[in-house]
Amino acid sequence: MKRFDVVTLFPEMFAALTQNGITGRAEDRGVYDLVCWNPREFATDPRKTIDDRPYGGGAGMVMMPAPLVNAIDAAKKRQLGSGVKASKTIYLSPQGRVLTQQLVEEMTSFDGLVLLSGRYEGVDERVIEERVDLEISIGDYVLSGGELPAMVLLDSLIRLLPGAVNHSESVIEESHSLGMLEYPHYTRPEVFKGRRVPDVLLSGHHDQIKHWRNEQSINRTRSRRPDLLEHDEPDS
Numbered sequence: 559m560k561r562f563d564v565v566t567l568f569p570e571m572f573a574a575l576t577q578n579g580i581t582g583r584a585e586d587r588g589v590y591d592l593v594c595w596n597p598r599e600f601a602t603d604p605r606k607t608i609d610d611r612p613y614g615g616g617a618g619m620v621m622m623p624a625p626l627v628n629a630i631d632a633a634k635k636r637q638l639g640s641g642v643k644a645s646k647t648i649y650l651s652p653q654g655r656v657l658t659q660q661l662v663e664e665m666t667s668f669d670g671l672v673l674l675s676g677r678y679e680g681v682d683e684r685v686i687e688e689r690v691d692l693e694i695s696i697g698d699y700v701l702s703g704g705e706l707p708a709m710v711l712l713d714s715l716i717r718l719l720p721g722a723v724n725h726s727e728s729v730i731e732e733s734h735s736l737g738m739l740e741y742p743h744y745t746r747p748e749v750f751k752g753r754r755v756p757d758v759l760l761s762g763h764h765d766q767i768k769h770w771r772n773e774q775s776i777n778r779t780r781s782r783r784p785d786l787l788e789h790d791e792p793d794s
């Protein structure tokens with residue numbers, strides 16, 4: 559079982575992941591468990607303060623180091639206590655390495671992840687220096703919190719875990735894991751608003767279908783995301 563721990567001021571948000579769809583069913587199946595740690599419960603003052611004004615001035619607030627480090631240490635203690643060997647602590651932030659399918663596949667090797675979801679302007683830099691192994695960004699835009707990025711990361715990871723998806727829901731032949739965009743998908747009816755399903759898909763010729771789909775992926779990738787092809791031109 560994978561162990562996921564999240565340090566967040568909004569633990570209730572993670573019900574979106576654990577109560578729904580493939581990620582919800584995977585938790586029910588014991589593929590992973592997810593525990594949230596609220597830094598407020600690790601605040602050191604009676605008023606449970608977890609944020610303060612930035613040194614050097616400027617707008618907004620910064621998350622204080624102590625409540626975060628205390629929460630991260632509690633999460634790591636839980637992971638160690640439940641037999642986790644390889645655990646990584648990840649801070650979700652726009653300053654991080656941009657998430658790709660390849661990076662997600664690399665992270666399936668860790669049996670434990672501690673995710674730090676920030677709020678306000680971010681966290682005190684010394685938390686990152688002291689406790690963070692890797693910073694990850696889900697994209698070059700600014701959100702109001704790190705909870706949605708943490709769920710994006712967890713969703714993309716959980717669906718790759720053994721036992722998470724049924725064979726009919728295969729994640730194997732996914733174009734993105736091949737560094738390309740997905741071919742178009744069709745289902746019944748054969749004609750919708752006068753638009754027909756491409757004949758090759760109705761032909762039953764699996765080789766021709768596979769070839770057509772590969773062509774579609776290459777053409778779409780070339781026209782929409784040529785940057786994805788920079789690395790290597792897949793052999794047609």
Ligand code: 4FV
Pocket residue numbers: 650651652676677678679680694695696697698699700701702703704707
């Ligand atoms: C973000 C991203 C992101 C920055 C300040 C939360 C916000 C606020 N995280 N990929 N893009 N985080 O915008 O990961 O605390």
